[in-house]
Amino acid sequence: MGFLGVWEAAVRVGLTSELLPPPTEVFSKLIAALSNPFYVAGANDAGVGVQIATSLLRVLAGFSLAMVVALPIGFFVGTSPVLSKAVDPFVQVLRPVSPLAWLPIGLALLRDSEWTAIFVIFISALWPMLLNTIAATSSVPRTYLEVARTLQAGRWRTIRRVILPAALPNILTGLRLSMGIAWLVIIAAEMLIGGRGIGYFIWNQWNNLDIANIFVGILIVGAIGLVLDKVFRLLERRWSYDG
């Protein structure tokens, strides 16, 4: 509160850049944005609700595709020490690359900005999921596997009733990290791709020199990121167990 007071005063007195809006203006614009979130008035003019929905759908699509790829591969690789060793160097090289570096490749291959955004999210979400799934399935305590062996659980039953539940908490951690990165990356990707989405909304406000609305965008992005993280933390807690 004190900080907001100092900010408000500094803007009023004229100590800051004339572009910087006072917090009261940000607040009133936030109320305005939230009171009519779903209007569509043109290609570059739509409510924040529409922008958010667009971004979330892209994240959901890319994230789901990444799950479809990363979870089975991670599981397969994690339960095979030989494959783990073979795959590790590839993952180690590709993982530190910013997902945005894949954007031109996406554009070249897909020739469609919508699919490119989804592709970039797919790449961003892929690595944490893949690495955590590999780690989770390869580090199932040996005793649990030996219990399954002495009981003659069989391959499928061992996977379903021992390896999966043992690995699930770490897999969910991977999903949470992936979602966090996907939500970071979608903003940047949308700024580059344009069209619609909360990232482009923020970029567009810069073009309009409407800094107050940029703050509105940042607040909304932060709030949604927080909610996404909480959802995954709840899932993690639901499926965790005390050894």
Place this chain on the structure above:
Amino acid sequence: MTAETATEPGGQLQLSEVEKAFPVKGGLYQALSPISFTVEGGSFVALVGPSGSGKSTLLRLVAGLERPTAGEICMDGRPVTAPGPDRGMVFQEYALLPWMTVLDNVLFALDCNPEGRSKKERRDVALQYLEMVRLSDNADGRPSELSGGMKQRVGLARTLALSPKVLLMDEPFGALDALTRSVLQAELLGILEEAAKTVLLVTHDVDEALLLADRVVVLSRGPEARVEADVTVPFERPRNREEVLTNPEYPEMHGKLMDILTRELAA
């Protein structure tokens, strides 16, 4: 053991020239040099030895969790090549699956080996074994809510639910406090009087070996552990702690085994 032994034949374990080596950096670690002994069906053999004597390794070989590098283990004349429901394993750290309820842990064993029983029948069997270890009230709880002694009773129920001929126990009470340990030892004696089984128990506790076993096999310190001594325990069954501890032969037997073990440790 007792008269029940005759009604439930089988469960004989025969170890012939069993060796086990593990690959290590720069070669092989010969854990066990050729080891041979026979465990008669229905008898209780305790394996003792200094740590690193390979007694747990030997148990894992009998369980079929690992294969010997040479020699052969036979159960009732058939070579052991893999784990089987005829040999139940009780693990040191209980090895309950923490994401399952207590009942589901026992039920899991039966689900893996249904032997034609319906889901309801399997559930009844699981409940019956939980009843036997006095944990019916905890059936729907999680293993994390149980004390160490209770966890190992669940482990025991899970193993016994498959009615194995042979019970393999890897320091099952080693992680428990002395009081809980003696309670579980007494319970085990009671259970074995009801249903005779061959038992191979790994322990570092000479008192436990003398209380429970018909025979104590002492392994020497590794590498290349071998059978250092094979001692028959003469106490009558049914046994209880007081009678065993006050048996005139007890101090001598205890001293003899301790002597062998101390010598092995010093060697």
